[in-house]
Amino acid sequence: MNVQSLLRVNIRNLKPYATARHEFSGVAEVYLDANENPFRSDYNRYPDPNQKKLKEKISQLKNNDPGKIFLGNGSDEAIDLIIRAFCEPDNDAVLVTEPTYGMYAVCAAINNVAVKSVTLTPLFDLDEDAVLNAIAPTVKVIFLCSPNNPSGNLLSKEKIIRVLTHFNGIVVIDEAYIDFASDEGFLPVLHNYPNLIVLQTLSKAWGLAGLRLGMAFASAEIISILNKIKYPYNISSLTQQVVLEKLDAIEDKNKQVQQILAERSSLVNALQTLPLVKQVYPTDANFVLVKVTEARKVYNHLANHGIIVRDRSAVVLCEDCLRITVGTAEENRKLIDTLAKL
């Protein structure tokens, strides 16, 4: 696979904007190069456009080279940039496996890129023959989500590898929920697949959704393309600083993940005893997909009692399904009590 030939021609030829801080990244006494306000405060200077310190930290944490890490304003930024780099508007397509995270199709639509959709199996695993059959020359990127949102399950590894090795384009594996999973995901084998991009985020297990930090891991070649087309200062100083501190608290993160996993299993057990619950799907994430009798009625009943869940009943394979995030013990108890009263 040749990454350069997969790229849109205008992106291949693009000369990126060079900021003042790209030209000079050392330490100086006087900075008169970026038209900043000279009066010192925490935020009068532009942030590091290369996020060097943060990438070094993440590279230790993930055991991956800093040159193979892209940082975005949420993983949503990476999704958009991947489509913009590889898909010619009004001509190319991305392939998604439904039901899945909605942003892949939305970002494609914003970029006037077509979306080919292949339905997962009834238990939400990859139908890899259907995926391989749907590949046309216009399909440049395949988005796979594992653990999958909204179903919660990991896609089968062997099936993902079959797609990775048979497709001559980019395969994105979105691992937003990998910290809750019984599997370590694809980061450890990233180097085996030159067409693979793994997405992770600090928005879920790390509890930092408000700071907006998403990560893409891929070959140095692919990462340099994403860096070339991102907004120069896409991660604010505040986010860079706070995330750097929070990443030291990995013990806290691990403890919270353990608590959420314990709560998840109590929640699943409690849900299964309720007459209105028809099926609780297996989950490797911090949420659970539940098939109920009359999802809309259940949703409204919960909302009337101040409890908001996600109604996924209009989504393919998810008829009468609600997606419920695992909350604190008290929140989960309220949910179960309220459901029991219906």
Ligand SMILES: *Cc1c(COP(=O)(O)O)cnc(C)c1O
């Ligand atoms: C929540 C979620 C994300 C996270 O997006 P951010 O922009 O990093 O907050 C990415 N992918 C999936 C599948 C998600 O559910």
